[in-house]
Amino acid sequence: MTGTDVEVQLREAGLRVTRQRVAVLSVLHDHPHTDTDTVIRRVREVAGDVSHQAVYDVLRALTDTGLVRRIQPTGSVARYEVRVGDNHHHVVCRSCGAIGDVDCAVGHAPCLTASDPHGFVIDEAEVTYWGICPACAAEAAAS
Amino acid sequence: MTGTDVEVQLREAGLRVTRQRVAVLSVLHDHPHTDTDTVIRRVREVAGDVSHQAVYDVLRALTDTGLVRRIQPTGSVARYEVRVGDNHHHVVCRSCGAIGDVDCAVGHAPCLTASDPHGFVIDEAEVTYWGICPACAAEAAAS
DNA sequence: CGCCCTTTCTGGAACAAATCAAGTCTTTGT
DNA sequence: ACAAAGACTTGATTTGTTCCAGAAAGGGCG
Numbered sequence: 401m402t403g404t405d406v407e408v409q410l411r412e413a414g415l416r417v418t419r420q421r422v423a424v425l426s427v428l429h430d431h432p433h434t435d436t437d438t439v440i441r442r443v444r445e446v447a448g449d450v451s452h453q454a455v456y457d458v459l460r461a462l463t464d465t466g467l468v469r470r471i472q473p474t475g476s477v478a479r480y481e482v483r484v485g486d487n488h489h490h491v492v493c494r495s496c497g498a499i500g501d502v503d504c505a506v507g508h509a510p511c512l513t514a515s516d517p518h519g520f521v522i523d524e525a526e527v528t529y530w531g532i533c534p535a536c537a538a539e540a541a542a543s
Numbered sequence: 544m545t546g547t548d549v550e551v552q553l554r555e556a557g558l559r560v561t562r563q564r565v566a567v568l569s570v571l572h573d574h575p576h577t578d579t580d581t582v583i584r585r586v587r588e589v590a591g592d593v594s595h596q597a598v599y600d601v602l603r604a605l606t607d608t609g610l611v612r613r614i615q616p617t618g619s620v621a622r623y624e625v626r627v628g629d630n631h632h633h634v635v636c637r638s639c640g641a642i643g644d645v646d647c648a649v650g651h652a653p654c655l656t657a658s659d660p661h662g663f664v665i666d667e668a669e670v671t672y673w674g675i676c677p678a679c680a681a682e683a684a685a686s
Numbered sequence: 687c688g689c690c691c692t693t694t695c696t697g698g699a700a701c702a703a704a705t706c707a708a709g710t711c712t713t714t715g716t
Numbered sequence: 717a718c719a720a721a722g723a724c725t726t727g728a729t730t731t732g733t734t735c736c737a738g739a740a741a742g743g744g745c746g
Contacts, residue, residue, distance in 0.1 A: 416693070416742055436732075451696050456733070461694095472617040477732065491663045500661045518643045520634045522674035531665035559713055561723065579703075594725050599704070604723090620703070 413465040423447035424458045425482070428468055432481040433490070433499040439480065473499070473528055489526065493533035495540075502529060556608040566590035567601045568625070571611055575624040576633070576642040582623065616642070616671055632669065636676035638683075645672060 406425045407417045415421065420443070427442040428434060434442070440455045459480055462468040469483045473492045479499065491500045532540070549568045550560045558564065563586070570585040571577060577585070583598045602623055605611040612626045616635045622642065634643045675683070 418694070418742075420695075449696095453697080453734085454695050457694075470617055472615065474613055474615040474621070478617070491660055491665060493663065500663060502660060517634055517645060517672065517674070519677035519680075520636065520643060520672070520674045521680055522634060522672045523637075524673040526671045526673065528669045528671070529660065529663070529665045530667040530669060531660070531663045534662035537662075537664055559722065561713075563724075592725095596705085596726080597724050600723075 409467060413467055415461060415465060419447050420450050420454045421458050421462070423450065424455060424462065425467070428480055428482045432501070433471070433479050434481075435477045435479050437477075471499075473497075489528065491529040491531060493536055494530055495532055495536035498533045498535070500533070502527075552610060556610055558604060558608060562590050563593050563597045564601050564605070566593065567598060567605065568610070571623055571625045575644070576614070576622045577624075578620045578622050580620075614642075616640075632671065634672040634674060636679055637673055638675055638679035641676045641678070643676070645670075 406422050406429070409425065410417050410421055423443045423446050424439060427439055427446065431438070431442065436455065436459065439459070440450070440452050443450050443455055459468065459470070463470050463480070466483055468480050470478055470480055471490060472478045473490070476492070476497055486503065489502045491502050492498070549565050549572075552568065553560050553564055566586040566589050567582060570582055570589065574581070574585065579598065579602065582602070583593070583595050586593050586598055602611065602613070606613050606623070609626055611623050613621055613623055614633060615621045616633070619635070619640055629646065632645045634645050635641070
């Protein structure tokens with residue numbers, strides 16, 4: 401994704417194009433599942449001085465317009481990824497917190513329709529798989 | 544669940560039986576999906592003075608031994624519920640954050656097996672449904 | 687091209703949730 | 717009942733996030 405693509409994306413979402421926003425979006429494109437602190441550091445690497453507040457504001461603006469998705473597994477800080485059309489899910493390592501993408505096996509799966517939602521109007525089903533990542537499994541086996 | 548039941552539960556988990564732990568467990572039995580702050584208030588109602596640190600410690604101990612489950616939907620503070628055998632999931636209101644239980648429709652559902660887990664060893668699939676609760680839906684319709 | 691209005695960014699402070707640390711008290715096995 | 721291990725209390729600290737007021741930058745219009 402080029403810088404121009406990012407600009408188009410911003411304009412189509414009705415957002416102004418600023419150095420900070422372009423930087424945040426491209427950082428998230430290159431590094432999915434990044435926590436806020438890392439976003440700040442990476443943004444500063446590519447765009448020079450940017451206040452942490454600006455990054456928080458941008459992340460909020462992008463989340464509100466649906467350009468990025470915010471995820472926050474239990475015990476983890478907020479993480480962000482660019483929202484892509486597919487309905488993919490995440491696998492989280494219980495040991496180190498690493499996150500991986502998992503494609504939704506069967507599109508709109510039947511079991512993702514709640515059996516008795518107590519009157520809730522449901523618009524999304526989010527799946528989080530918990531387990532051990534290869535690296536942590538190897539480390540555990542070695543010790 | 545009586546106080547004695549809770550004591551037995553604690554002993555079987557290899558934990559000492561203290562006033563604070565009994566209080567936390569019974570509070571969670573009576574009020575599922577409670578956030579830490581509310582747990583503290585309720586515990587003090589039934590057990591008198593208890594430091595917030597004690598509650599944090601107890602919740603951590605109970606979580607580590609598997610007696611309670613910690614859940615934390617994106618944008619919410621940590622919430623706790625007593626771990627019951629069934630593999631139920633949660634529905635969260637986007638508007639007010641209310642949480643409801645949803646039974647897992649089909650036990651160990653096939654679509655909860657990740658298609659390509661990238662080498663992760665998965666031991667649990669957690670489903671969070673997002674939507675609008677009846678109360679918030681009514682309020683939105685009224686305005 | 688340059689002005690003005692609106693939106694956004696900066697810098698600093700404030701806040702809430704959660705954790706850390708040292709010392710005291712309590713539970714429990716003998 | 718006694719000692720040792722574990723749990724709790726008090727108080728401070730860290731961490732992640734948000735609030736606020738003023739300065740700066742985008743982008744439509746003359």
